[in-house]
Amino acid sequence: MRRATAQDVADLAGVSRSSVSLVLNGHGEGNIAPAKQRLILDAAERLNYRPNAVALSLRSQRTRTIGVLTWPSAAGTSSLILSAALRTATEAGYLLIFMDTGGDEEVESRALTTLRDRQVEALLVIAPELTDYRPPETMLSVPTILVNCADPQAGVTSVVPDEAGAGACAAQILVDAGHTRIGVIAGPAESVQTRLRVAGCRQVITTELAAPVQFVGGRDVASAAVAARTVLTQAEPPTALICAHERLAVGAALAAAQLQLDIHRDLSLVSLDDGEQLASQLNPAITTIERPDRAMAEQAVTMLLDRLTREAEFSVKQLAFVCPPAHRDSVVGPRLDVQPEEAASRR
Amino acid sequence: MRRATAQDVADLAGVSRSSVSLVLNGHGEGNIAPAKQRLILDAAERLNYRPNAVALSLRSQRTRTIGVLTWPSAAGTSSLILSAALRTATEAGYLLIFMDTGGDEEVESRALTTLRDRQVEALLVIAPELTDYRPPETMLSVPTILVNCADPQAGVTSVVPDEAGAGACAAQILVDAGHTRIGVIAGPAESVQTRLRVAGCRQVITTELAAPVQFVGGRDVASAAVAARTVLTQAEPPTALICAHERLAVGAALAAAQLQLDIHRDLSLVSLDDGEQLASQLNPAITTIERPDRAMAEQAVTMLLDRLTREAEFSVKQLAFVCPPAHRDSVVGPRLDVQPEEAASRR
DNA sequence: CTGAAAGCGCTTACAG
DNA sequence: CTGAAAGCGCTTACAG
Numbered sequence: 001m002r003r004a005t006a007q008d009v010a011d012l013a014g015v016s017r018s019s020v021s022l023v024l025n026g027h028g029e030g031n032i033a034p035a036k037q038r039l040i041l042d043a044a045e046r047l048n049y050r051p052n053a054v055a056l057s058l059r060s061q062r063t064r065t066i067g068v069l070t071w072p073s074a075a076g077t078s079s080l081i082l083s084a085a086l087r088t089a090t091e092a093g094y095l096l097i098f099m100d101t102g103g104d105e106e107v108e109s110r111a112l113t114t115l116r117d118r119q120v121e122a123l124l125v126i127a128p129e130l131t132d133y134r135p136p137e138t139m140l141s142v143p144t145i146l147v148n149c150a151d152p153q154a155g156v157t158s159v160v161p162d163e164a165g166a167g168a169c170a171a172q173i174l175v176d177a178g179h180t181r182i183g184v185i186a187g188p189a190e191s192v193q194t195r196l197r198v199a200g201c202r203q204v205i206t207t208e209l210a211a212p213v214q215f216v217g218g219r220d221v222a223s224a225a226v227a228a229r230t231v232l233t234q235a236e237p238p239t240a241l242i243c244a245h246e247r248l249a250v251g252a253a254l255a256a257a258q259l260q261l262d263i264h265r266d267l268s269l270v271s272l273d274d275g276e277q278l279a280s281q282l283n284p285a286i287t288t289i290e291r292p293d294r295a296m297a298e299q300a301v302t303m304l305l306d307r308l309t310r311e312a313e314f315s316v317k318q319l320a321f322v323c324p325p326a327h328r329d330s331v332v333g334p335r336l337d338v339q340p341e342e343a344a345s346r347r
Numbered sequence: 348m349r350r351a352t353a354q355d356v357a358d359l360a361g362v363s364r365s366s367v368s369l370v371l372n373g374h375g376e377g378n379i380a381p382a383k384q385r386l387i388l389d390a391a392e393r394l395n396y397r398p399n400a401v402a403l404s405l406r407s408q409r410t411r412t413i414g415v416l417t418w419p420s421a422a423g424t425s426s427l428i429l430s431a432a433l434r435t436a437t438e439a440g441y442l443l444i445f446m447d448t449g450g451d452e453e454v455e456s457r458a459l460t461t462l463r464d465r466q467v468e469a470l471l472v473i474a475p476e477l478t479d480y481r482p483p484e485t486m487l488s489v490p491t492i493l494v495n496c497a498d499p500q501a502g503v504t505s506v507v508p509d510e511a512g513a514g515a516c517a518a519q520i521l522v523d524a525g526h527t528r529i530g531v532i533a534g535p536a537e538s539v540q541t542r543l544r545v546a547g548c549r550q551v552i553t554t555e556l557a558a559p560v561q562f563v564g565g566r567d568v569a570s571a572a573v574a575a576r577t578v579l580t581q582a583e584p585p586t587a588l589i590c591a592h593e594r595l596a597v598g599a600a601l602a603a604a605q606l607q608l609d610i611h612r613d614l615s616l617v618s619l620d621d622g623e624q625l626a627s628q629l630n631p632a633i634t635t636i637e638r639p640d641r642a643m644a645e646q647a648v649t650m651l652l653d654r655l656t657r658e659a660e661f662s663v664k665q666l667a668f669v670c671p672p673a674h675r676d677s678v679v680g681p682r683l684d685v686q687p688e689e690a691a692s693r694r
Numbered sequence: 695c696t697g698a699a700a701g702c703g704c705t706t707a708c709a710g
Numbered sequence: 711c712t713g714a715a716a717g718c719g720c721t722t723a724c725a726g
Contacts (some may be wrong), residue, residue, distance in 0.1 A: 005719060016697045021721055033695065051466040054410060055719035057401045058702050074430035083421035086447045090458070094467065095444050100433045111437070117400040118442065221629035247628065250597060254629075257604035276623065281607065282601075283569035352703060368705055380711065402703035557722045656725050 004047035013043040013308075017270060018309070020044070024051070055118070064302060065095045067115035068124045071149065072103030075129035079273055081147060084297035085124065092305050096124075105136070112138050122304040125149060130163055130193040143307045145300045150318060157302045157314045159321065163193055163272075166289040166323035167200025170270040173287065173325060175208045178333040182209075183238035184230040185248045188219045197244045197272050214238060224251025225258075230330040232259055232267070237333035240268035249286050269330040272323075284329035292321040293337045351394035352359075360390040367391070371398070404466070412442045413651060414462035415471045418496065419450030423475035425622055426492060430473065431644035439652050443471075452483070459485050469651040472496060477510055477540035490654045490661075492647045497665060504648045504661045506668065510540055513636040513670035514547025514591070517617040520554045520634065520672060525527045525680040526615060529556075530578040530585035532565045532595045544591045544619050561585060571598025572605075579606055580613070586681035587615035593626040596633050616677040619670075631676035639668040 006202045010020045019032050023040045032040070040081045043049075057063045066089055070077050097120060101108035115123065116138070123142050125133060125318050127149035135144065135156050146158035174182055184201050187194035198215065216231050217226035224243065228251060231238060243249040249271035253263060261267050264284050271279040279286035299319060353371075357364045366379050370387045379387075390396075404410045413436055417424050424530050436443050446462060448455035463485070470489050472480060474496035482491065482503045493505035521529055534541035545562065563578050565571035571590065575598060578585060590596040596618035600610060606621065608614050611631050618626040618635045626633035646666060653659045 006721095007719080013718085016720090017695060017723080019695095022696095025721080031695070036696090041383075049465050050460070052405075052719050054401060054404045054466050054467065055702090058405050058704090058718090059722090060722045061702065064526075065400060070430075074433055075426045077426055077429075079422045079424055082424075082445075085446055086417075086421055087449070090446060090461075095443050095446075095461070097444055097560060098429075098433060099437060099442075100430050102434070113397070114437075114442070117397050119399065119401050194484065221625065221628040222632075223629060247625075250625075254601060254604050257601050258606075258607070259607070278568065278594075278597075278625075281568040283572060286571075288511075353705095354703080364703090365705080365713060365715095366711095369712095370713065374704080378711070383712090399703050399707085402718090405702090406704045406706090620725090 003052070004049045006049070006051070008047055009040065009043045009049050012047060013039040014017045015040060018107055024049075024281050026296075040210075054247060063119045063121060064093055064130075065097055065116070065120045066122045066301070067120035068098045068125060068126060069101055069108070069111060069115075070098065070126050071101045071108065071133060072126070072131075074098070076099040077126055078128065078291075078292040080275065081297045083309065084148075085126075085292040085301050087342045088301040089296050092301075094121075094301075094305065106196075109136060109138070116141070121193075121308055124300060124304065129191065130160055130196065132192060133158075133195065135177050143304055145304055145314075146194075147296055147300045154317045157303070157317055157319075157321045159296045159303075161291045161296065161323050162320040163196035163323070164200035164203070165320070166291075167197035167202075167242075167323065168204045169200075169289050169323065169325055170197075170242050170272055171201040171204035172208075173270055173331060175204065177240070177268060177331050179238075179240040180209055180334070181238040181240070182238060183214045183216065183241045185218045185224050185227050185241060185243045185252055187217075187244035187248055194244050195274065201242055201288045218243075218248045218251060221251040221254070224248035228252040228255035230258070239332075241271070243269065243271040244273075246271045246273050246276060246286075246288065249279045249288075250282070253282050253286075258322045262322065263330050264332060266335055268332055268334070274326065280326070280328065282330075286330040288326050289323045290326055291323055296321050314315055350399070351396045353396070355394055356387065356390045356396050359371070360386040360396060362387060368478070371396075372526050386610060410466045410468060411440055412444055412467045413469045413471060413648070414465070414467035415443050415445045415473060416448055416455065416458060416462075417445065417473050418448045418455065418480060418486075419474070419478075421445070424636075425475065425495075425640045427622065427640040428473055429646045431636065432473075432494075432648050433642040435519075435645050435648040436652075441468075441648075443654065449543050456483060456485070458520070459483065462674075468655055471647060471651065476538065477507055477543065479539060480505075489517070490651055492651055492661075494643055494647045498588055501571065501664045504650070504664055504666075505593055506643045506650075508638045508643065508668045509667040510543035511547035511550070512667070513619055513638075514544035514549075514589075515543075515551045516547075516636050516670065516672055517589050517619055518548040518551035519555075520617055520678060521549065521589065521615060522585070524615060524678055526585075526587040527556055527681070528585040530561045530575075530588045532571050532574050532588060532590045532599055534561045534591040534595055535566045541591050546573070548589055548591075552657070565590075565595045565598060568594050568598045571595035572601045573598075575602035576597040576606065578595040579603070579608065587678075590616065590618040591620075593618045593620050593623060593633075593635065596635075597629070598627045600629050600633075611679060613682055615681070623675065626671070627675065629677075633677040634675045635673050636670045637673055638670055643668050644680075 099111040123144040133149035149156040216227040274288040446458040470491040480496035497505040546671040565574040621635040
């Protein structure tokens with residue numbers, strides 16, 4: 001069954017296509033006789049008429065479509081970013097077309113061509129975790145925003161989490177709680193995201209504490225467990241741990257369990273990132289510094305829409321979003337081993 | 348800078364639009380003089396001409412676009428399904444337009460209308476975990492496949508994992524290894540996915556073992572840890588555990604660590620699902636039954652494309668994909684507490 | 695107040 | 711061998 005066109009409506013109502021268009025777009029008043037308006041509305045209703053968006057696009061030269069490029073891969077991209085971007089765009093009447101690059105420049109280039117052919121009005125590049133992104137030349141022809149990745153040359157505007165700030169926040173929480181011996185499960189050194197988080201920790205710890213801090217590796221759950229075990233079994237173990245990622249926190253929790261260390265009583269723990277809602281599912285729930293995925297996505301899409309509708313130029317090149325702490329039950333003051341005389345004096 | 352149109356190419360080459368179209372679409376041979384063909388090709392190249400896909404769609408009445416509806420929410424949807432669907436569609440020259448329903452029928456209905464207006468040729472409905480899905484009436488006008496969800500009335504074709512088979516497979520692995528006392532961390536009872544997995548386990552265990560099996564709850568990491576601890580500390584504890592989901596396996600691993608139980612030596616563990624690659628990151632890596640996300644997505648898109656290009660009707664109403672086991676290091680035979688005389692007799 | 699015409703960018707018969 | 715015309719479905723000036 002073919003979809004009804006404006007011509008079908010016009011035929012049924014006994015008027016011309018122009019009249020149908022006028023009435024259905026709210027320009028009937030003062031132009032079309034009230035009786036005819038009713039006729040047209042009824043006919044449209046009866047035929048279940050809806051304008052063909054493709055024809056509309058060709059006519060108006062606007063597709064109301066935003067291309068989304070996942071880089072280096074769609075796998076791993078935050079579904080929170082996706083859903084927030086989706087919702088914001090939909091509410092404004094825009095559609096999102098997704099394409100994956102697979103981290104391959106050749107594929108990326110073809111994807112950009114396809115998107116350009118489809119006349120997308122703007123572009124969003126989304127990365128699973130903060131990385132550098134070097135936009136190809138062709139990208140410049142359409143308003144573009146990078147989400148969770150940034151152009152080192154700052155040629156393209158980006159919306160990113162303040163990862164260093166997040167690391168600093170984590171460290172500050174522990175320092176404020178009174179910890180002086182802090183260990184950091186740092187994660188893979190080649191990751192931009194991890195490097196920034198650790199740098200933020202280091203900054204706070206070294207200035208506030210003037211105490212040595214231990215940075216150990218860990219790239220997945222198992223290796224984080226090993227790293228945590230190593231640092232927790234040495235002579236003067238840290239009283240608190242910072243994990244650069246929630247998976248590392250799972251590893252740390254595993255190590256603590258093996259060592260019969262209670263995460264509330266014996267050891268404090270702060271984790272960066274709770275995108276997978278893993279850290280918050282542990283017992284006790286781990287205090288985390290969250291990545292503002294929803295806010296970043298909303299901001300990016302909103303900026304794009306503003307640019308498209310109001311022709312407003314982007315006023316900033318990089319927007320770094322604060323990562324808010326979620327205080328849970330894994331942080332308390334350091335455990336002071338109670339001395340007999342001290343205990344006595346308390347009475 | 349405006350994009351070049353076929354008219355621009357025609358003007359530059361000094362021919363008509365028709366000739367440009369003919370040559371650029373490979374119908375030049377025998378129709379257009381070789382010299383003119385060269386002229387046209389050069390002009391197109393010089394102007395960086397690419398046909399406008401919107402105009403093409405209007406003309407051909409084909410948008411080469413598939414709508415993707417995430418249900419009940421985009422958050423949590425497997426990025427593996429997304430990336431596989433993306434790749435398969437892209438390779439065939441099709442585009443994917445995503446819309447989220449947020450689990451709201453009103454929103455879903457609006458999304459379907461929008462997709463219909465945009466003239467999508469087919470529809471994919473994707474769920475984060477196996478659930479029932481009742482397609483609204485309006486859906487029936489375009490070829491549709493449900494991925495990871497199924498229509499109880501079987502009105503719409505669906506591609507799903509064989510969750511019961513996955514559960515059975517997990518149980519069989521432990522039975523084959525010689526375990527007779529098996530505990531199951533079952534997960535939330537209201538989840539279709541979980542219910543089927545547990546039913547599969549139960550089936551195998553009760554027929555193969557004629558031994559009682561313990562099913563305990565667990566809905567997240569923390570509660571799974573509690574459940575595992577309960578079952579492992581009773582009088583005759585199970586020698587092996589099945590977790591209906593990898594998050595539950597993390598909980599079980601935590602409980603085991605607290606109880607100083609070694610997952611290889613003292614306790615075997617099989618987990619369903621490794622979509623987040625959590626179970627495989629533990630130490631030892633946990634044997635899992637994988638969800639065939641990639642295969643399901645490829646199959647669904649391929650069926651849709653076949654239907655669109657070859658007009659082939661769907662021949663099956665439901666495709667249940669086998670969930671393949673990934674054997675790792677968490678399964679060995681049950682630990683037989685070595686009796687002195689037994690040990691002696693072995694010498 | 696209303697219809698005929700033009701045009702968005704394309705391709706495919708159809709004349710010549 | 712090549713160009714003019716028609717038409718996909720729409721809207722917006724423009725005549726009347």
